[in-house]
Structure formats: structure tokens, C-alpha cells
Amino acid sequence: MLKLKVPLAPYTYAKIGGPAQRLMVVHSVSELKAAVKLAQTKGWPLTVLGSASNVIIADAGLTGLVIIDRAQAVSQPQPGLVRVASGTLMSQLIHFTIQHGLAGLAEFLGIPGTVGGALYNNSHHLNHLIGDLVTQVTIIDERGRVRRLPRSACQFAYDASIFQKQPWIILSATFNLSPAEPQSLQTLARAALQRRRQTQPLNFPSSGCMFKNPEKTAKQRLETQKLPPFAGFLIDQCGLKGVTSGGAQVSPLHANFIVNLNHASAQDVVRLSNRVRRQVHDRFGVWLEREIFFLGHHPQLDSTPKESLNYG
Numbered sequence: 574m575l576k577l578k579v580p581l582a583p584y585t586y587a588k589i590g591g592p593a594q595r596l597m598v599v600h601s602v603s604e605l606k607a608a609v610k611l612a613q614t615k616g617w618p619l620t621v622l623g624s625a626s627n628v629i630i631a632d633a634g635l636t637g638l639v640i641i642d643r644a645q646a647v648s649q650p651q652p653g654l655v656r657v658a659s660g661t662l663m664s665q666l667i668h669f670t671i672q673h674g675l676a677g678l679a680e681f682l683g684i685p686g687t688v689g690g691a692l693y694n695n696s697h698h699l700n701h702l703i704g705d706l707v708t709q710v711t712i713i714d715e716r717g718r719v720r721r722l723p724r725s726a727c728q729f730a731y732d733a734s735i736f737q738k739q740p741w742i743i744l745s746a747t748f749n750l751s752p753a754e755p756q757s758l759q760t761l762a763r764a765a766l767q768r769r770r771q772t773q774p775l776n777f778p779s780s781g782c783m784f785k786n787p788e789k790t791a792k793q794r795l796e797t798q799k800l801p802p803f804a805g806f807l808i809d810q811c812g813l814k815g816v817t818s819g820g821a822q823v824s825p826l827h828a829n830f831i832v833n834l835n836h837a838s839a840q841d842v843v844r845l846s847n848r849v850r851r852q853v854h855d856r857f858g859v860w861l862e863r864e865i866f867f868l869g870h871h872p873q874l875d876s877t878p879k880e881s882l883n884y885g
């Protein structure tokens with residue numbers, strides 16, 4: 574059902590953001606396809622959200638149609654091959670793979686979000702990238718055509734995929750997983766969960782890590798100076814833990830998290846992330862690149878050309 578002027582903040586992990594001009598919640602891949610085609614026919618700008626755990630939505634909200642993807646389905650059509658709909662929660666997929674004795678995804682337990690969101694960002698846990706486990710992704714393109722992409726066409730890299738460059742909507746994916754003992758997978762999953770509980774500020778709303786870890790030239794430069802090339806470390810070294818802007822705060826527990834401490838606006842998060850970038854640059858000469866997707870109009874967001882300098 575199409576709804577108008579629906580507040581989006583309650584749908585998001587950060588509890589931030591204005592209304593969607595139009596909103597549809599879909600519960601199957603066929604509903605998702607129909608909603609995408611509706612937007613294409615009407616010429617509406619389109620945003621598909623999974624669990625909205627990796628986004629900051631503008632205070633002014635989003636124009637066009639916002640689709641909340643709850644298309645959930647998981648199956649194992651052949652031994653080792655798992656087919657999953659884009660709106661399936663990662664936790665649901667992971668529990669399925671553990672029960673069926675399939676290795677590779679257990680370590681991702683505790684990362685919020687859907688399969689669609691995970692593939693868009695190529696979700697990572699330490700050095701593991703979710704894209705490495707994918708054999709095929711099915712999308713609907715800007716002309717309404719359903720296409721199957723092999724992994725090689727997905728351009729998966731650290732926090733990157735082709736889905737960030739193309740206006741395609743992910744419908745489903747197939748993972749290729751090797752057999753393992755469910756018990757050992759359970760142990761891996763529990764350890765990953767425990768690590769998250771100890772290191773992440775899970776008692777406050779947030780959208781996860783704000784910045785990517787520096788790569789390429791910036792990473793090399795930091796390593797030459799014997800500095801760990803991690804965004805959280807650099808932010809911490811600048812003494813920014815606990816610093817606030819309005820209701821947003823650099824988490825005192827994990828410096829790469831900006832948490833919604835007290836009714837933060839998107840503008841508060843933008844200002845704080847700008848300040849963090851500037852101070853890290855002044856101290857270390859590195860422009861951190863944002864990992865979180867800022868959707869809609871954020872007038873004060875630092876210009877992006879700077880961001881690519883250290884990652885290109």
C-alpha cells in the first residue's frame with residue numbers, strides 16, 4: 574500500500590531523518606519488482622531501504638518513492654548453494670546457514686541489516702567481505718529488466734560494489750558456501766557477537782562505523798609512520814571521543830561510531846562528521862571517507878571530492 578508523508582526516522586537504526594514523500598513496504602520479491610516498476614513508470618526518484626542501518630536520512634526527508642524491502646526467503650536449491658531474497662535479514666540467513674552446516678557467514682552475525690544492504694555495501698567483518706561468498710546477484714535495472722549478474726560483474730571491493738554506482742535494485746542473491754560442523758559455526762557466531770557487544774556502543778542508536786579505514790596511499794603513509802591505519806584509532810588520537818554536536822556524539826566506546834545520544838538531527842551528525850574529518854586531516858593529513866550513506870539533501874555535508882583523495 575502506498576502511503577504519503579511517512580516519517581522515516583522510526584524505520585532507521587539511528588532514529589534520524591525526515592519523512593518519505595511516498596512509502597511502500599514490500600514483503601516479497603514480486604512486490605518489490607512491482608513497486609520499482611511503479612516508480613519507473615511514474616518517473617519518481619526511488620530509494621530502497623533494507624533495515625536502514627547504514628544510512629543517515631536528511632532532516633528534510635526523501636522525495637519520490639521509498640521502498641522498505643521486507644522480501645524474505647531463504648532456500649538451498651543445491652548442496653552448498655543458498656538463494657536468498659534481498660529483504661531477508663542477515664541474521665535469518667546466517668542462522669539458516671549454521672543450521673544447514675554451511676561455512677562463511679557465521680562471523681557476520683550481529684551486523685544489522687538485510688542481504689540487499691549488505692551486498693550494496695559489501696559488508697565486512699574484519700578481513701571477511703560478504704561479496705567473496707556470492708556467486709550471483711539478481712537485479713532489476715533502470716529499464717525494468719531483471720538481470721542476473723555473476724560475482725565478477727558486481728565489482729566487490731572493500732566497502733564498495735557496482736550497486737553504489739548503478740541505479741539498480743537488488744532482488745536476490747545466491748551464495749556458494751562450503752560444508753562445516755554446525756557446532757563450530759555456532760562457536761564462531763557467538764564469538765563474533767561477543768566481540769561486537771564488547772567493542773560497539775549498542776545501547777545507543779547509530780548507523781555503525783561512520784568512516785572507512787584509509788586505503789592505498791593514506792594507509793601506506795600511516796603504516797610508514799608505524800600508525801595503525803584505522804579510522805577509529807585516528808579519531809581517538811585526536812581526542813574526539815565523547816565530543817558532541819547537538820544530540821550527536823562521537824562514542825566514548827568506539828571513536829568511529831557517531832551515536833544518537835539525545836534526539837540528534839541529521840544536521841548534528843553532518844556537523845560532527847565534518848569536524849572529525851577536518852581534525853583527522855589536520856593531525857594526520859588523511860581525509861577520511863564516509864562509510865555511511867547520507868541520503869537526501871544534506872546542505873552542510875563536506876564536499877566529496879576531498880574524500881576520494883586518499884582512497885583512489
Ligand SMILES: Cc1cc2nc3c(=O)[nH]c(=O)nc-3n(C[C@H](O)[C@H](O)[C@H](O)COP(=O)(O)OP(=O)(O)OC[C@H]3O[C@@H](n4cnc5c(N)ncnc54)[C@H](O)[C@@H]3O)c2cc1C
Pocket residue numbers: 586620621622623624625626627628642659660683684685686687688689690691692693694695696697698736741742743744773775779780781782866
Ligand atoms: C551497530 C551497528 C554495527 C554495524 N557493524 C557493521 C560491520 O561490522 N560491518 C559492516 O559492513 N557494516 C556494519 N554496519 C552497517 C550496516 O549494518 C551494514 O552495512 C548493513 O549491511 C546495511 O544493511 P541495511 O539493510 O540496513 O541497509 P540500508 O541501511 O537500508 O541501506 C544501505 C544502502 O543500501 C541500499 N540498499 C538497500 N537495499 C537495497 C536493495 N535491495 N537494492 C539496492 N540498494 C539497496 C540503500 O539504498 C542504501 O544506500 C553496522 C551498523 C550498525 C548500526
